[in-house]
Amino acid sequence: MAGVPRDLASEAVVILDYGSQYTQLITRRCRELLIFSEVVPGDTDLARIAKESPRVVILSGGPNSVHVAGAPKVPDGLFDYCREHNVPVLGICYGMQLMVQTLGGTVSCAFEAEGGEYGRTTIATKNSRLFPLETWPAAEQTVWMSHGDEATALPDGFTAVAHSPKGTIVAIENPKIGFYGLQYHPEVMHTEKGTETLRHFLYAISGLTGTWSMKNVYEEQLKAIQAKVGTEDHVICALSGGVDSAVAATIVHKAIGDRLHCVFVDNGLLRYKEQERVMATFNEHLHLPVTCVDASERMLTRLKGMDDPEGKRKAIGELFIRIFEDFAKKLEVEVGHKPKFLVQGTLYPDVIESCPPPGTDLKHSHKIKSHHNVGGLPEDLQFELIEPLRWLFKDEVRKIGALLEVPRAFLSRHPFPGPGLAVRILGDVTEGNALEVLRHADEIYTNTIREFGLYDEIWQAFAVFLPVKSVGVQGDQRTHSHVIALRAVTSGDGMTADWYPFDGKFLKEVSSRICNKVKSVNRVVYDITSKPPGTIEWE
Structure with a gap:
């Protein structure tokens, strides 16, 4: 947490990153719950973690198997440190498997039996510290799974408190030492009670009060x-x-x-x-x-x-x-x-x-x-x-x-990158009249979005100059002109994004305007790629 004022980190959650595509969403969810959180490498030195005096440690998911040579491990002495200092630990997916394996349990490869579990799954929970059914909305919930390994024998003192339909252990706890694990991802929106689960863990279990404002x-x-x-x-x-x-x-x-x-x-x-x-x-x-x-x-x-x-x-x-x-x-x-x-x-x-x-x-x-x-x-x-x-x-x-x-x-202005149009012109920005072409096409695009009343619905929208030319017909003549790509996304923080679903009327209008008003453009395409796998900007 170097560079973060100590008062802001007084209720810090340290998230150990094991490479999950969702790790930053854990950070987002904690902050939305008014808890400061920061991501550090999963195998960082224990002294680095202890220096921050974390109130909670979360182990992220990741693409590895705990059985693969060289797979990330928890820092030496982490669990002993957390027990000694009463720091609750939550393992998520790979993080839960690491917890189980490190503390003496067994993690098996699910593919050797019935295969892994991916996507939406309805799980059944038991009355427990993690899922107190007297206050919990329901004993069943839909969660987002993404795992090939699974815990088949738990360490001493742990109890399984949720299972998937095929019997996989998907939530574990040891309230005596404050260690908990989820085989699913509570941080993604597809897990219907994910935010409630994190809130319960951070506030009711870990005793945090929410000082991040x-x-x-x-x-x-x-x-x-x-x-x-x-x-x-x-x-x-x-x-x-x-x-x-x-x-x-x-x-x-x-x-x-x-x-x-x-x-x-x-x-x-x-x-x-x-x-x-x-x-x-x-x-x-x-x-x-x-x-x-x-x-x-x-x-x-x-x-x-x-x-x-x-x-x-x-x-x-x-x-x-x-x-x-x-x-x-x-x-x-x-x-x-x-x-x-x-x-x-x-x-x-x-x-x-x-x-x-x-x-x-x-x-x-x-x-x-x-x-x-x-x-x-x-x-x-x-x-x-x-x-x-x-x-x-x-x-x-x-x-x-x-x-x-x-x-x-x-x-409310849409983000504009520091490198400017240099990352929206693919290739050499100084070639030909690329900058002028892009400026005019982008201005038409933005003005059309405003005219249709869509500007505030979109996180970011811009035009991209592609390094190709296409054959067209303009004024009854053959043309060989530039191609402009349009990009528009919705997002909460820029870490993930979905492409904006313009209707056909808008796309028809903006394409016509660009091709008619920007003389050297004869083709317009629309980018329908989310982030991931793409980034918001093209470069």
Whole structure:
């Protein structure tokens, strides 16, 4: 929990990650229940865990079998530590199997018998500490299964308190030592009483009270920023025009006042009239001191010839820092102090997807992409980072923004990536007129969404320039023109997402408008891929 103010982590849940695709949902559910939670590697050193004084430990699911050589194990001494310090433990799926095996029980391969269990299953629960039927809604519930191994003999002191229709043990408990296990996934929405189960475990069993609130986060961050910056140092803030950096800037401005100097960089990769609109928003609504730096030529020169997504993100991240370094030198002359702090609107999903980024140790997770503000930072960074939102999800940031009275119209803006249109043009962004084509197509798409009254129903919507051309017929003539893909998703936090189900009338209208108004486009396609398996952005 490095970097998290201690008061915020006073009821910390440490989640040991064993590679489940649902691990981050456990984090989300805990926070929704007002409990701070953080993910660390499943086999991290016990001293690392003990340092955080966790109130609860959760073992996540994972794709491995406990019988496979090299499969992740619990940290040596973890269960002894938890017993000694009265720390309740909940094992989920693979986590439950690890608990059973480590404590002397037996885990068998279900495929050798009747096969594994996947998808929705109705389980029967017994009156128990985990499922107190006098207050529990029902003895049966539908849950989401995903396992090939199963517990066939429990460690001493454990009792099976739920079974699947074929007799598989799907919930276990040992209330005397505070250890519990679920063979299903309570964190996914397909488990109908999953949130109630987690709430009961965290509050009734573990004795937590719920101290994680956005008001507390804001107040603690103010204290932390003031303590870090002191009374004389000046701070630079990288403003992107999005919600995250604006909220981060507002918090820092509340903490240190006019010693904050915001910089908005026009990197040549912005949307249609983005610079004008963003600067107007800052001046008219947020009242933040902002300097606009035009670095479009410098950025596009740096990106010329680059088509690798990771390469583009890293190049953009590094150049952003160089621009801020140049700004800092000029600022030093003006204020007499060299700014040594840089504010970024980094979010927890940025950290997770850039894994393993500097300063974190989420080694069981795979790097999805290097966010320019995390994995794209240069090794010779001259600034100390201030990232007040680093442990938050997008919806949590919006809640803090509402507390700070950031205008709702600004808070409801769809996310826009720091690398801008560079990650929405597949390939070299400087080739031909790709940027102009994409800007116009994206503007038409966004305006059509607003016209149909759909903007607030969608988490994020944007156009993508594809590196292909297709044959078409326009004006009774054969054309060989560009293809634009449209993307729109719904989500709660950006970690998972579903594609938005536009009706045929909308798709027909937006396709017609783009093809008629953007001269070099003759084909429009719609992306119907969820996350996972895809990411929200194409690069």
